[in-house]
Amino acid sequence: MRSIGETARDSGLGVSALRFYDRAGVLVPAWVDPVSGYRWYEPEQLPEARLLARLRRAGMPLADIRLVLASWSGADTDLVRKLLKTHLCRLEQGLSDARGEFSALRALLDQRENAMTLLSIATARVSVAAPELAAALDAVRFAASTDPELPMLGGVLLDIEGESLHVVATDRYRMAVAQAGTSGHDGTRVQVIVPTPLADAMRALLGGEGPVRLSVDGDRVELETDGRQAAGQCLAHDFPDYRRLLPRTTGRRTVVEVPAFREALRAGPVRPGEGGAHDLSLLRVADGGTVALCAEGAEDPDRVAVNREFLLDALTAGARDRLILELGAPTAPIAIRRPDDEGAFSVLMPVRLED
The missing domain is CATH 3.10.150.10 (DNA Polymerase III, subunit A, domain 2)
Structure with missing residues (x-):
């Protein structure tokens, strides 16, 4: 049996992606520990996971991925070939449409630039x-x-x-x-x-x-x-x-003690970024208004993923022992403010999690 981490590493799929495809019934693990909930896969499932990773990178819709996987091992591959061809045509049409829109946007930019008069020197x-x-x-x-x-x-x-x-x-x-x-x-x-x-x-x-x-x-x-x-x-x-681009006040504001929070970030759980990107910290506002770090396997719909290095830089630049952290939806920007000077702040874009 292969652990979910090993399967993720050898297939090119992230751990969160494997969890997602399990919940969607696309790639179901061979066994799930009833106590810990940890997923285990049979060695024979690795080629299927690699195929799934290729289809995912190609942007194939989930419904089509399900059909490709169901038909891949059969003797008749006509359906698989048809699905691949249909998706390729869809991508080519999308690229053609995007080129048309970008061409129109460039024309609009040219019109704006030609219509602008020379501004006075400031x-x-x-x-x-x-x-x-x-x-x-x-x-x-x-x-x-x-x-x-x-x-x-x-x-x-x-x-x-x-x-x-x-x-x-x-x-x-x-x-x-x-x-x-x-x-x-x-x-x-x-x-x-x-x-x-x-x-x-x-x-x-x-x-x-x-x-x-x-x-x-x-x-x-x-x-x-x-x-x-x-x-x-x-x-x-x-x-x-x-x-x-200024952030709106979300209402989920909490004061963090910067030295302790910085140490918790450095020593706490992280999630490796996709494609070798920076490590991510998963944050959520816990009961009582404190900020907690989520473990990798935590299933929390309100968790917010952020580049850990960027967050540490923002905490240092805040130059205060206490800072206000604003967390909104998982896709909303994260704001770091000074309690005594809210005109000075940092905004960090969250990282979208594929789960």
């Missing part, structure tokens, strides 16, 4: 307290993207409006927002994307307690403090409208 000169700006940069730096395919996310957004400066970074899977007070600006909104190396150089200058001068002149940004400067070109891209 300028701003503000004064901001060095500790506030340093704390804001520290709070968001971990979320900046390193993906060369998304250069518009490879920096830190400085969003100046009125008497506030919002500092934002995102890599699509996580986003961090912080703010600092400013003075000396007329209120017109000015946004620039500072490349991460320049943002790091600016942060290195912010060791004092007094105000520093932040200047934006078109595509150039400069930070000046105590006769020292860090200046350079901004990224010539548009940053996503982060305000549309």
